[in-house]
Structures are given as C-alpha cells and as structure tokens.
Amino acid sequence: MIGYALAFGFAAISVALLLNLWRLATGPTVMDRLLAADTIVTNLIALIILYGIHQATSTYFEAALLFAMFGVISTIAYCRFMLRGDVLE
Amino acid sequence: MIETLGELVVSLLIVAGSGFTLVGSIGLVKLPDLMTRLHAPTKATTAGVGGVLLASMIHVVVRSGEVSAHELLIALFLFLTAPISAHFLAKAYLHLHRERERNFPPACHGRDWTLLDEPGEELPREDRPQPPPRV
Structure with a gap:
C-alpha cells in the first residue's frame, strides 16, 4: 500500500517540479523566478524524504536538513541583495 | 492489524x-501576479512538505518501533522560515515595482509606507507617532 502511495507521491512532486521549472523559465519578474527557485528547494526536500521512506533508511535526513537551511538562507540573501544592493552591510 | 493501520496512515x-x-x-503557475502567487507556495507547499515529514516519522515508528524526531527538526525549520522568506520576497517585489502597486491602503500619521517613502524630511515633533503612555 505504501508502494502505491509512494508512486503517486513521486509522480505528483515531479509534476510540481516541472510546473516550478515553467515558472522559473517564464516568470516575468526577477521575484517570480526567485519564488520558483525557493519552491523548487521545498519540493526537493519532500522528494528526498519520500526517497528515504522508499529506501527505509534515515540516511537522507541530513541532506534534507541542509537543503532546508541553505534554501532559506539563499532566498533571504538574494532578497536583501535586491533590496539594498548588498548582502552584508 | 496495527501495522496495517500504520501503513494506511x-x-x-x-x-x-x-x-x-x-x-x-x-x-x-496559474495565479496572475506575484503578490497572489506568493500565497500558493508559502502555504500549500509548506503544508504538503509537513505532511510528507509526518508520514516519514510515522513510517519509522511502524517500521522499527523507535520514535524518531529528526523529521520534526526539518518541519519546525520550514514552518518557521517560510513566512520570513515570503515576507522578504514581497518586500523586495514592492521595492522593485513600486510604480505597479500604488493601490496600497494608506499608512497612518500622514506618511507613506516605509518602503516607498522618500527619505530626508522629518515630521514636526508633535505629528510624530507617540509612544503609548506609561501606566
């Protein structure tokens, strides 16, 4: 039963990643592209966790945690760059 | 029985x-502009990742009988930082496209919003927002 749910989950998140990629490619403003990149990172975390469930291991937990931390930090840094023209003042 | 129930959950x-x-x-993809587009990933995607992380936690309990709180760390981190990054995105968007977003609700004390206000001129002293009186 978990196998079917995992298949659905992999398919749904892959379609979601493709939609994010569409927004990343065609987004009219810079902020649209940045929002799409942030969403891609969040979806990748879900994909890594699903792969961890599939393999029945907790090895991939650290990778997901690193993705979460660096995704947020890079989004905020880029927003600060757009706001102030500099990241650290 | 209990394993089947766990797998179902x-x-x-x-x-x-x-x-x-x-x-x-x-x-x-579908929503018309960035201020509406911000709603979808910040709420729906964060809730979805939270559900997957909860599934992973319960899966560890069903599989090995041990309680793992690792995924709780990621969930907490995501739920804490999603509003912050959304706030920064909206702020940078308003900063970059201030000519597009002129239908703001008015700010109080006769000034414009902090993000859009021209710096330099100070209000006279009596018009400035006063701190609340001490009890």
Whole structure:
C-alpha cells in the first residue's frame, strides 16, 4: 500500500517540479523566478524524504536538513541583495 | 492489524502531502501576479512538505518501533522560515515595482509606507507617532 502511495507521491512532486521549472523559465519578474527557485528547494526536500521512506533508511535526513537551511538562507540573501544592493552591510 | 493501520496512515499522509505540494505548484503557475502567487507556495507547499515529514516519522515508528524526531527538526525549520522568506520576497517585489502597486491602503500619521517613502524630511515633533503612555 505504501508502494502505491509512494508512486503517486513521486509522480505528483515531479509534476510540481516541472510546473516550478515553467515558472522559473517564464516568470516575468526577477521575484517570480526567485519564488520558483525557493519552491523548487521545498519540493526537493519532500522528494528526498519520500526517497528515504522508499529506501527505509534515515540516511537522507541530513541532506534534507541542509537543503532546508541553505534554501532559506539563499532566498533571504538574494532578497536583501535586491533590496539594498548588498548582502552584508 | 496495527501495522496495517500504520501503513494506511502513512499512505494517506504521503498522498495528502504530495497532493498539497502539487496544488501549490499549480497555484504558482496559474495565479496572475506575484503578490497572489506568493500565497500558493508559502502555504500549500509548506503544508504538503509537513505532511510528507509526518508520514516519514510515522513510517519509522511502524517500521522499527523507535520514535524518531529528526523529521520534526526539518518541519519546525520550514514552518518557521517560510513566512520570513515570503515576507522578504514581497518586500523586495514592492521595492522593485513600486510604480505597479500604488493601490496600497494608506499608512497612518500622514506618511507613506516605509518602503516607498522618500527619505530626508522629518515630521514636526508633535505629528510624530507617540509612544503609548506609561501606566
């Protein structure tokens, strides 16, 4: 039963990643592209966790945690760059 | 019996979580401009990832009988930082496209919003916002 749910989950998140990629490619403003990149990172975390469930291991937990931390930090840094023209003042 | 129930819960959480993630990305593509587009990934996608993380936690409990709180760390981190990054995105968007967004609600004390206000001129002293009186 978990196998079917995992298949659905992999398919749904892959379609979601493709939609994010569409927004990343065609987004009219810079902020649209940045929002799409942030969403891609969040979806990748879900994909890594699903792969961890599939393999029945907790090895991939650290990778997901690193993705979460660096995704947020890079989004905020880029927003600060757009706001102030500099990241650290 | 209890394992079947656990598998059922894990499967439902996986399906619900990835469905929410898909809905968030559909919203990201369909909605008309950035201020509305921000809603979809910040809420639906975060809820979806939360569901998948909860499924992973319950899966570990069903599989090995041990309680794992690792995924709780990621969930807490995501739920704490999603509003912050959304706030920064909206702020940078308003800063970059201030000519597009002139239908703000008015700010108080006769000044414009902090993000859009021209710096330099100070209000006279009596017009400045006063701190609340001490009790």
